[in-house]
Amino acid sequence: xxxxxxxxxxxxxxxxxxxxxxxxxxxxxxxxxxxxxxxxxxxxxxxxxxxxxxxxxxxxxxxxxxxxxxxxxxxxxxxxxxxxxxxxxxxxxxxxxxxxxxxxxxxxxxxxxxxxxxxxxxxxxxxxxxxxxxxxxxxxxxx
Numbered sequence: 674x675x676x677x678x679x680x681x682x683x684x685x686x687x688x689x690x691x692x693x694x695x696x697x698x699x700x701x702x703x704x705x706x707x708x709x710x711x712x713x714x715x716x717x718x719x720x721x722x723x724x725x726x727x728x729x730x731x732x733x734x735x736x737x738x739x740x741x742x743x744x745x746x747x748x749x750x751x752x753x754x755x756x757x758x759x760x761x762x763x764x765x766x767x768x769x770x771x772x773x774x775x776x777x778x779x780x781x782x783x784x785x786x787x788x789x790x791x792x793x794x795x796x797x798x799x800x801x802x803x804x805x806x807x808x809x810x811x812x813x814x815x816x
Contacts, residue, residue: 681752683721684709685739686816687732690761693795694816696802697729697788700776705792705802707811708732709753710774718744718754726758728774729788734758742814748806757816767791 684707687695696705708729712721719739726732738758747753764770770791775784792802799808 679750679752681712681718681721681744681754682709682747683712683718683725683754684756685722685726686742686755686757686811686814687726687730687764688757688759688816689764689793691793691795692816693793694811695730695764695767695770696792696794696798697770697772698790698792700785700787700789704804705794706788706804706807708788712754719756722754722756729772730791731769731771731773732764734760742816745810745814747810753810755810755814767793 686707694707697708698705708726710721710725710728712718719736722739723734726734738760739756742755742757744752744754772786772788774787776787794802796812799811803811
């Protein structure tokens with residue numbers, strides 16, 4: 674019996690003192706997302722989550738900030754490994770966040786950052802800001 678290989682995205686719910694999470698606006702869309710991305714071969718889930726957090730927001734947090742939430746089925750062929758990080762005072766100004774990764778583009782085009790804006794979002798905000806599948810997953814976990 675062959676076991677299906679699943680891609681895993683690792684992401685972080687960055688939580689402030691009001692219980693809101695940071696969402697990044699996905700450039701060129703109407704949707705917002707948590708900082709997350711594909712786990713590379715040989716990379717531990719926490720390493721991937723920390724790398725993606727830096728790539729998509731510029732935030733560098735020590736491992737002590739991260740608490741594992743779990744590894745979940747996300748869609749066919751894809752899993753989502755989530756962490757939470759409480760940053761009551763570590764993030765004062767969302768304007769200081771900056772995406773260091775860009776969408777792939779054709780030769781000669783101007784690279785577009787994967788995220789172009791940031792907001793704090795409550796649980797109630799998720800259903801109208803995020804894709805339905807992501808909103809449902811995030812609403813199903815404690816944060």
